[in-house]
Amino acid sequence: MGITGKELAEKLNISATAVSMALNGKPGVSTEMRKRIIAEAEKAGYDFSRLQLKKNHSGDIYCIIYRAHNAILNYTPIFSELTEGIEAECRHKGYGLKTLQVYENTDDLTQVVEELRICGCVGMILLGTELSAGICRRFLEASLPMVLLDASFDAIDCSSVLINNVQGAYLATGYLIDRCNEQPGHLCSSYSIANFSERKTGFQKAVREHGMSVSKSLSHELAPSIEGAFSDMLEIIDSGTPLAKCYFADNDLIAIGAIKALKLRGYKIPDDMAIIGFDNISEGRILDPSLTTIDIPRRFMGQTAVDQLIRQMEDPASHTVKLQISTSLIKRFSV
Incomplete structure (x- = not known):
């Protein structure tokens, strides 16, 4: 007979609530802890068939635009195409979308991360054009599924979608x-x-x-x-x-x-x-x-980021990926 959730919690010396959140793909535990719980559950013969691993459409996906010096993001048309792709794919997949602007010089990042934990956010797409690795780690402290858009950091275990x-x-x-x-x-x-x-x-x-x-x-x-x-x-x-x-x-x-x-x-x-x-x-x-x-197929990049985030939400134990979107040459008359 396979192990129960309660027995798994006792074995790992963690709360039954943490085990439940991890196995049901809900936010509230870190990515590493989630992977550890699922790996141990598989090893101990936990019966995953009793779980109803369905899409959670009750919360919202958050598109977070982090602005540091704002020298790049100040040109809005480029990033409007990204967010249009995100919005279209969220709507297609039945998720609500909220956009959050975070300014490095004025916003309290600790407070922002804490609010993300309690506001009904089920996953984050973090626009990383002006982002540092240190700031990326701070957002991961929210313990929510997250995909980086237009950035990637080799030292951080986080899925990303970016330009080649x-x-x-x-x-x-x-x-x-x-x-x-x-x-x-x-x-x-x-x-x-x-x-x-x-x-x-x-x-x-x-x-x-x-x-x-x-x-x-x-x-x-x-x-x-x-x-x-x-x-x-x-x-x-x-x-x-x-x-x-x-x-x-x-x-x-x-x-x-x-x-x-x-x-x-x-x-x-x-x-x-x-x-x-x-x-x-x-x-x-x-x-x-x-x-x-x-x-750059920016709208496609936004759609791809949503697809990757939803996969991560549905299968929290999946490996992180780095997806590079290819570009194409437009021949006109300046060359």
Whole structure:
């Protein structure tokens, strides 16, 4: 005869309530404790057939947008597409959705985590674009199912859905080199986030695989906004700094700002200088010339994050996964 829940609790020296929450897939115990309880239950022959492991639609999924310096998340259209995908998939799967904005400089994170435990939240999608590993750990203290969106940390056991930044930057830089047959430069963001670091890796990989030296690629730091990049690029041009014949930009905002500055100083795009971006924002389509860029299926990313979270809610003992969403090249007229 298999072990009972009460006997399992006594064996593990924990409360029967904790065992019940773990076996029924309910929040209130940590991910590690849940895995330990389920593993011991399987080992001891617990009869899982008596459980009704059904979707819990009585609570809400929370989409949490964490804002640190806000330099990246300040451009809302990109992240609106992510949240639209999340909302559509939650509605399709019968879950309510609530959105929570958390500001690093003003919000008490301890209080936020405590409120998540008691507010009817059944799972979290945490937008990690401006997130650090330390802050991610704080959210995990809520002991709720969680999926990271647009970020991943190797030292943290948490499922994630993110852009394949290396692949996208590699694709963009390879196309740039093939079209221009020149050593490409890099228009880097002056704000450092993991996405941009990964894009730098993809850029350098493409440069090396085309038989070029990374050390010969010119690099300029620009603010990751159209206005900021415009000002920074004007300063670079006016200072007489040497310029490359073609550039990969960390995002479209940088690319657009740089193109506006170059055109103001008499450069013709792409005849005098070619530029490729990353993100495929709407402003790039109406730019003259329209911006060659990398497209990210952001709505699909949001939907995928919800699907992964629901799997985790239904099977708390499942392994965490890191899902990278591939990008695609959009050929226009800036290259």
